[in-house]
Each structure stands twice: as C-alpha cells, then as structure tokens.
Amino acid sequence: MLFGAASTGKRVFTTSSSPGISLMQEAISYMAGAQLPVVIVNIMRGGPGLGGILPAQSDYFQSTKGGGHGDYRLLVLAPSSIQEAVDLMMLSFHLADKYRNPVMMIGDGMIGQMMEPVEFPDKYEEPELPPKTWAATGAKGRPAHIIKSLFLDPIALDKNSWILHEKYERMKKEEIRFELYNHSPKNEIMLIAYGTMARICQTAIDALKQEGISIGLFRPITLFPFPEKQIYKEATKENIRELLVVEMSTAQMFEDVERAVYGKKKVNFFGRTGGIVPPPEEVMEHVKMLLNKKSKDKKKA
Amino acid sequence: MEQDTKTIFSRPEALRDTVTHYCPGCTHGITHRIVAEVLDSLGVREKTLGVAPVGCSVFIYNYIDTDFLEAPHGRAPALATGFKRLRPDMVVFTYQGDGDLASIGMAEIIHAANRGEKITVIFINNAIYGMTGGQMAPTTISGQVTTTCPFGRDIAQTGYPIRMVELLSALGTPMYLERVTVNSPQQIIKTKRAIKKAFQYQLEGRCFSLVEVLSTCPTNWGLIPLEATKWLEDNMIPNYPLGCFKTPDDAESNHGTV
Numbered sequence: 305m306l307f308g309a310a311s312t313g314k315r316v317f318t319t320s321s322s323p324g325i326s327l328m329q330e331a332i333s334y335m336a337g338a339q340l341p342v343v344i345v346n347i348m349r350g351g352p353g354l355g356g357i358l359p360a361q362s363d364y365f366q367s368t369k370g371g372g373h374g375d376y377r378l379l380v381l382a383p384s385s386i387q388e389a390v391d392l393m394m395l396s397f398h399l400a401d402k403y404r405n406p407v408m409m410i411g412d413g414m415i416g417q418m419m420e421p422v423e424f425p426d427k428y429e430e431p432e433l434p435p436k437t438w439a440a441t442g443a444k445g446r447p448a449h450i451i452k453s454l455f456l457d458p459i460a461l462d463k464n465s466w467i468l469h470e471k472y473e474r475m476k477k478e479e480i481r482f483e484l485y486n487h488s489p490k491n492e493i494m495l496i497a498y499g500t501m502a503r504i505c506q507t508a509i510d511a512l513k514q515e516g517i518s519i520g521l522f523r524p525i526t527l528f529p530f531p532e533k534q535i536y537k538e539a540t541k542e543n544i545r546e547l548l549v550v551e552m553s554t555a556q557m558f559e560d561v562e563r564a565v566y567g568k569k570k571v572n573f574f575g576r577t578g579g580i581v582p583p584p585e586e587v588m589e590h591v592k593m594l595l596n597k598k599s600k601d602k603k604k605a
Numbered sequence: 606m607e608q609d610t611k612t613i614f615s616r617p618e619a620l621r622d623t624v625t626h627y628c629p630g631c632t633h634g635i636t637h638r639i640v641a642e643v644l645d646s647l648g649v650r651e652k653t654l655g656v657a658p659v660g661c662s663v664f665i666y667n668y669i670d671t672d673f674l675e676a677p678h679g680r681a682p683a684l685a686t687g688f689k690r691l692r693p694d695m696v697v698f699t700y701q702g703d704g705d706l707a708s709i710g711m712a713e714i715i716h717a718a719n720r721g722e723k724i725t726v727i728f729i730n731n732a733i734y735g736m737t738g739g740q741m742a743p744t745t746i747s748g749q750v751t752t753t754c755p756f757g758r759d760i761a762q763t764g765y766p767i768r769m770v771e772l773l774s775a776l777g778t779p780m781y782l783e784r785v786t787v788n789s790p791q792q793i794i795k796t797k798r799a800i801k802k803a804f805q806y807q808l809e810g811r812c813f814s815l816v817e818v819l820s821t822c823p824t825n826w827g828l829i830p831l832e833a834t835k836w837l838e839d840n841m842i843p844n845y846p847l848g849c850f851k852t853p854d855d856a857e858s859n860h861g862t863v
Contacts, residue, residue, distance in 0.1 A: 308656070308687025311674050316687075334677050440672035440688070442695055444651035450666045452657075452675035 307331050308462060309339040311451050313439025314542040315397050318344035321416075322351050322363055324370070326433065332406055333372025336468065338423040338454030339438075341400035343393075344378075345409045347416035350578045358579025359413030361499060364556035365435065367408050368528040375465045377472045378408045379479065386420040392525070396436040398430045399479065403471050404438075410527070414500040414581060472529070481525035481536055484508060486518065488545050493519045493594055494559050498527060505550055508587035519591055527557070531565035539565045546594055550587055551575040617641040619650040621670050627660075630823040630830025633661065633729065635669045635787045640700070640727060643801045644671065647808065653696040654688055656706040658679040661736045662729065665700050676849075679710020681789070682717035685724040696807060698725040703735040703744040707767050711743075714773075721778045726815040727804045728769060731822040732841060739825030743767040746844045770817050770850045779853040780812045786819035786846060788834045790856050792847075799849070811852040819845055 306328075309316040320328065326347045335342055348363045350356035365371075367380045379399055383389040392409060400407040440449050455461035485502075486509050497505045502523040509519055524531050524536055539547055547569055549558040555573045564572045574590040576582045616622060616680050620641035627633045644650045653671040659678040666673035676684045681699035687764050689697040706714050706728050717724065734740040740753040744766050748757040759764075770782040781803055783798040786829055796818060803814035823833035 305683045305687035307676070307691075308684035308689075309652075309691050311684070311688055312691040314691050314692075319670070326703065330677050331680065390646055427640060440654050440674060441692075442652040442654070443672050448666070448672050449669050450673045452666070452673070452674070455664060539788075 306342050306344075307338075307340060310335065310342045310566065311440045313436040313441065314318045315343075315401070317345065317397070317555065319345040319347065321347045322349045322360075323354065323359075325363065325366070329366075329372035331372075332378070333370075333374050333376060334453050335406050336372070336378070337374060338451050339404040339468075339549070340451065340596045341397075341404050342406045343396045343400050343409065345411070348410060348412045349424075356579045357413070359416075359424070359500060359581055360551060360579060361410075361501060361552040362554070362577055363410060363414055364551070366532070367410050369558075376468055376591040377475075377528050379403065379475055379529075380405050381407065381409045381481075382412060382527050383409065383415060384523065386415070386418060386498050387422045388525075389415060390422050394425075394428055395432075397468070398433070401433050401436075403475060405468075405471060406495050408564065409519060410499070412500050413579075432464035435486060440526050446467050456605065461469065464547060479526055480531045480534065482527050482531040483523045483525060484538070485512070485521035485523060486519040487538070488518055489541075490518050491520045491543060493548060493591055494544050495519060495521045495550055495587070496557070496568070496589075497521065498524050501550050501552055503583065503585055504584050508584035511584055512588055512591060517591070524557075530560050530564070532560065535561060535564040536566065536568070539569050543582060544569060547571045548590060549573050549575075549596060550582070550590075551576050551577075552581060608766070609770050617645045619653075619670050621668055623667060623785075626664060627820075628666070628820060628824045629679065631661075632787045632818070632820040635793060635822065636654075636727065636729065636820065637665060637820050638700070639787075639793070639797045639800055641669055642797065643804055644669075644696075646801065647696075647804055649696045649804070652694065653698070654685075655846050656685045656688075656697070656699040656771070658699070658701040658863075659736075660702040660705055660734075662700055662702060663736075672772070678764075679705050680713055680724070681705070681710065682713040682724065682726065686717055686720070686831070689722060689724050693810075696804065697723075698727060698804070698807075700727045701729065701734065703728070703730045703732065703769075704737075704742045705846075707743045707769055713847050714769075714815075718735060718773050718780055718815065719776045719778050721772075721780065722737045722842040723810055724813060725800075725807050726813075727800065727803075728815055728817040729820045730817050730845065731820040732766070732783040733822050733825050735822045739822070744769075746840055749840070766844060770815065773815065775848045779817055779851075781806045781814035782817075782850040783815075784819065784847050784850065786837065786842065788819075788821075788837050800826055806853065816847070819847075845863060 350360040396407045655673045682729040741751040783799045
C-alpha cells in the first residue's frame with residue numbers, strides 16, 4: 305500500500321513493530337529499487353520469531369544491513385527521546401524526498417510508549433527539493449511513467465545498482481549525525497549507545513560523575529550512514545583506553561563499532577535483550593569492572 | 606479515391622506501437638488490446654494508472670501506454686489501494702495472472718475486494734504458472750499435467766482448483782465479478798463489454814470490480830495455439846463457468862448478506 309501511495313508523489317509513511325517490519329521487507333526492497341521516498345517507523349520488540357512484546361534493539365542488522373534482498377540501504381535514524389523523535393520525523397520526510405529512498409526510524413518500546421512534553425517548531429522550514437517529476441500522475445501530455453525495479457538486462461541492473469550506491473555514498477558524506485556527551489580528555493572509557501540505551505547511559509554517566517568517575521558517550525543518531533570515521537576519531541584519542549558498546553541486543557551495532565575502530569582500541573560489549581531494559585546501575589557496574597580491570601593491568605605493568 | 610478512404614480500424618491510442626514478446630497463440634495480446642480499447646472509449650488513458658504483476662505480463666507497461674507501477678508478486682491490489690486512496694480521481698487497474706492473484710496474492714485480493722476498493726482487476730486465468738515454466742497453480746484443473754504435477758493434478762493431495770469469482774462472490778461487500786474468455790470473436794466482444802463495465806463501475810465510484818479472463822498458455826500447455834483454444838473450451842470452461850457472478854445492483858443475490 306505504501307508503495308502505491310508513494311507513487312502518487314505525496315509524502316507517506318507507515319509504522320509497525322519488528323515482526324510486522326519483517327513482513328514488509330519485500331516491499332522495502334522493491335521501494336528501494338524503484339527509488340520511492342517513504343518513511344517507515346519500527347518500534348522494535350524482542351525477537352527472533354514471535355519473540356516478545358517488550359523493548360529491544362535487536363533489529364539493528366535488519367535496518368542497517370538490508371533485511372530485504374538486493375543491493376540497497378535504508379537511511380536509518382534512531383531518536384533517544386520523544387522530542388528527538390518529533391524533530392527527526394520532520395527530517396525523515398525531507399531526507400526520503402532528497403534521496404528518493406526509504407528512510408527508517410527505529411525506536412523501541414520505551415520510545416514508542418513513553419510520554420514526554422515536546423515542542424513543535426512554530427514553523428518548519430526545509431530546504432527546497434526538486435519537483436517530483438517521476439511520480440505517477442497520469443500520462444497527460446508526457447510519456448508514461450513506469451515505477452519499477454525490474455531490469456532484466458544485466459547492464460541496466462548493474463547501472464541501477466550503482467546509481468543507488470552513489471546515493472548511499474552521498475548519504476555518508478552529507479547525513480551523518482551523532483552526539484557526544486560528557487567528553488573530556490580525562491575520560492578513559494567511551495560508551496557507545498543509541499536510542500533508549502544511550503539515554504540510560506547518560507543517566508549512568510551523570511551518576512558516575514557524582515562518584516568522581518568521568519566517562520563519555522558517543523551516540524550515533526544515524527545508524528546508516530554509520531558515523532564510523534567520527535567514532536574512529538574519538539576512540540583513537542590518547543586518553544581513551546577502551547570502548548564499551550551498550551545495546552539492547554546481543555552485540556549488533558558492536559560489529560560496526562569494531563569495524564570503525566579497526567582494532568586500534570579494545571571494544572567491549574554489555575547488553576541485555578528479550579525486553580530487558582538495563583537500568584543505569586548495570587551500566588555503571590560494567591564501567592567500574594572495566595576501570596578496575598585496567599587499574600589492575602596498570603599495577604601489573 | 607482518397608476522399609473515399611476511411612479508417613475503420615486502427616491501433617488504439619492507449620496501445621503502443623511495438624513488437625510483442627508474448628508467445629504465438631497467447632491470449633495476453635487480445636486482452637491487452639481490449640483494455641486499451643476500453644480506456645480509449647472511456648477517454649481515461651491520461652488519468653489511468655496500471656499496476657503490473659509478476660509473470661509474463663509484467664511487461665504490460667511496454668504495451669499499454671499509461672502510467673504504471675510494477676508490483677511485488679501478488680501485491681498489485683495493495684499498491685492499487687494505496688494509490689487510489691490518495692488519487693481517487695484517477696482510474697486504477699491491476700492486471701494479474703492466476704499464479705500472482707490466486708496464490709501468493711490471495712490475501713491482497715480478498716481484502717481489497719472486501720474493503721470495496723474502487724479499483725478494477727483484470728484477472729488472467731490460464732491454469733498454470735506461465736513465465737516460470739509451467740508449474741502447477743492453485744487454478745490448475747484436476748488431472749492437468751504440469752511440470753510440478755507430471756502425473757496430473759491430484760486433488761487428494763493438492764485440493765480442488767480455486768474458483769476466484771465464486772470465492773469472492775461470497776463476500777458481503779457489493780462488487781462486480783464476471784468470468785469471460787477470449788476463444789472466439791463472440792467471446793472477445795463479451796469480454797470487452799465486461800471489462801468496460803468494470804471500468805465504468807470504478808468511474809462511478811460504485812464498487813470493486815474484477816473480470817476473470819480464461820486464457821491460454823500454448824507453450825506451457827504443450828499445445829499448438831489451435832489445440833490450446835480447444836483445450837480451453839473442453840477443459841477450462843466446464844471447470845470455470847462463464848458469466849456474471851455479482852453486480853453491485855443485485856445486493857439481494859449476495860450469499861454473504863448477514
């Protein structure tokens with residue numbers, strides 16, 4: 305339905321939660337192939353299979369690495385508050401049109417069901433976009449428009465795939481978004497987390513500060529394009545000894561972080577999944593374990 | 606002499622001047638032409654959107670000169686729904702084979718029909734998966750030999766062929782359902798009448814409409830075109846009776862009425 309609706313050239317979106325998003329993967333692949341701008345929101349629950357209905361971040365791979373078949377990417381945004389969800393939602397529609405590509409916003413049951421006061425801007429101004437000359441509006445006074453993803457000729461399909469690839473490369477240049485929290489040259493550990501988990505990490509960081517421990521957080525806002533160069537830059541700073549990726553999954557974004565730091569620093573992981581949202585205390589405990597381990601290492605040295 | 610020359614038959618405006626990719630004897634060409642003629646006669650070509658299926662007729666957009674979407678397998682009614690709901694002023698039709706509509710697309714067609722989407726479905730039933738090499742479809746008739754039932758379709762193993770218009774006519778929502786065929790000039794005229802009516806119901810915003818066209822697939826039936834037409838008459842028509850099964854006017858004849 306979204307495919308048909310998007311073909312009119314109007315702004316369209318749909319929402320679901322993990323298993324429903326799995327069912328949509330076919331159409332997502334087709335829409336990416338046919339270069340249709342749509343916004344899809346996935347409020348993730350635990351999986352695989354029917355899994356559970358509580359918050360999780362276990363669709364990271366599905367969102368950022370495909371899910372459907374073929375050479376395509378989604379532009380993936382991950383808000384960590386309701387206000388940010390509001391702000392990114394407006395941006396999502398703009399980015400979908402800018403790149404003629406599906407944009408996925410991923411949250412979890414916390415983001416999906418939480419209530420927070422938000423502010424809507426009085427006026428939303430967005431940069432002008434080219435008119436949607438590709439839309440199906442009836443072949444009146446122009447050749448018919450055919451919105452399709454089939455290219456039986458391998459040369460044509462190769463060409464289409466590289467056109468898509470160019471868009472993804474352009475996203476990497478122009479759309480990377482992230483936030484640094486409590487960054488200081490005193491920090492020895494950098495947390496990396498997104499969405500709800502990043503917010504919990506911020507609480508943990510604030511509490512650790514009270515105990516005289518300073519650590520920072522790198523929070524990717526775009527999961528594709530992934531801020532790998534920016535993570536590399538922060539992670540390879542001399543004061544940073546180790547990284548701790550915290551996710552509500554069994555180490556999915558972790559793999560991208562490992563790839564980003566290229567073995568220059570040790571990347572640790574802490575995560576819970578299946579609907580368990582780790583409280584700040586558990587994050588603090590893991591940070592302390594790392595610090596203790598390091599001070600032991602130091603003594604040995 | 607010239608002033609006495611009148612054009613009495615030509616290519617419809619909605620049909621492109623091109624070379625067909627369909628096999629000799631395949632009836633897609635006839636049905637494409639009928640759709641094009643109907644779009645012309647209703648004067649709606651410029652405000653029509655077609656939704657192409659998966660199968661041989663995915664390339665319908667190479668023949669019918671309107672805007673087109675290319676649906677994932679079986680999902681054409683869902684795409685048509687999304688489009689029509691945002692552009693109710695446009696004419697939206699899907700063109701789907703039996704492998705597409707009655708198998709993988711069963712959920713989409715039943716729900717689109719039951720929601721009463723104001724779209725027109727041209728349903729090509731040739732009792733087989735044509736493009737992929739002649740496998741058994743839900744519409745394959747009892748005893749029919751295909752590549753995946755080389756000893757003939759065994760109803761004890763695979764059930765009876767699904768009669769789509771009968772199945773849809775059980776729904777309570779008012780709709781137009783007719784089964785036709787294109788094996789003779791007489792039937793072609795009847796088919797054109799039915800397809801025109803289907804589009805008219807849509808233009809009037811009255812109901813969902815579906816016309817099932819019994820068609821041939823000589824290549825995968827393993828028959829020459831004339832034999833294929835005969836086979837259609839001898840085997841398909843008895844299994845799939847022709848006629849109008851439901852119109853929005855005869856709400857009384859509705860099996861599904863509560």
